[in-house]
Amino acid sequence: xxxxxxxxxxxxxxxxxxxxxxxxxxxxxxxxxxxxxxxxxxxxxxxxxxxxxxxxxxxxxxxxxxxxxxxxxxxxxxxxxxxxxxxxxxxxxxxxxxxxxxxxxxxxxxxxxxxxxxxxxxxxxxxxxxxxxxxxxxxxxxxxxxxx
Numbered sequence: 001x002x003x004x005x006x007x008x009x010x011x012x013x014x015x016x017x018x019x020x021x022x023x024x025x026x027x028x029x030x031x032x033x034x035x036x037x038x039x040x041x042x043x044x045x046x047x048x049x050x051x052x053x054x055x056x057x058x059x060x061x062x063x064x065x066x067x068x069x070x071x072x073x074x075x076x077x078x079x080x081x082x083x084x085x086x087x088x089x090x091x092x093x094x095x096x097x098x099x100x101x102x103x104x105x106x107x108x109x110x111x112x113x114x115x116x117x118x119x120x121x122x123x124x125x126x127x128x129x130x131x132x133x134x135x136x137x138x139x140x141x142x143x144x145x146x147x148x
Contacts (some may be wrong), residue, residue: 002071007111009064010143013088016057017133017140022131023050037111042091043122047107051100056097062088065143084146087139091132098128 027046031039065085072078102125111117 002068002075005064005068005071006143007063007148009068010140010147012064012118012138013061013140014086016054016061017136019050020056020129020133020136024126024129036130038148040111040114040118040122041138042109044109045134047103051103051107054095058092060089062092065139080142080146083141084139085137087142091135091139094128094132094135099132102128117146 023046031042031046034042035037043050047134062085065081067089068083069078070082072081102121105115106121106125109115115121
């Protein structure tokens with residue numbers, strides 16, 4: 001049973017990391033290269049769609065890691081799992097304090113109602129997101145290492 005939990009947790013967390021990596025290094029560069037207001041509209045739509053899904057994914061990953069840490073506390077790699085959990089907690093705190101406030105505004109923007117500093121806010125979100133991707137990637141790597 002613990003083996004199944006370990007694999008499930010690693011896969012769920014890994015897919016989340018892949019989505020967030022894709023946002024940072026694939027989707028946002030594509031949106032930034034689109035003509036006129038298309039990129040901003042695409043980012044707003046992505047913010048609405050992923051903004052609705054990601055809280056469950058982040059919390060779900062964190063819950064799975066917590067269950068793994070508790071169930072496997074006497075097994076090899078338990079320290080790695082706990083550290084991964086701490087990193088996921090950090091990513092949730094970063095999201096709530098830094099990324100979600102910007103996302104909540106930007107997902108409602110249209111070319112007609114966006115603020116004058118919308119590009120600066122978007123760039124700030126991107127910088128925070130790069131850091132969050134690094135944090136969750138490290139958590140994923142620790143989970144993968146704990147499997148071995």
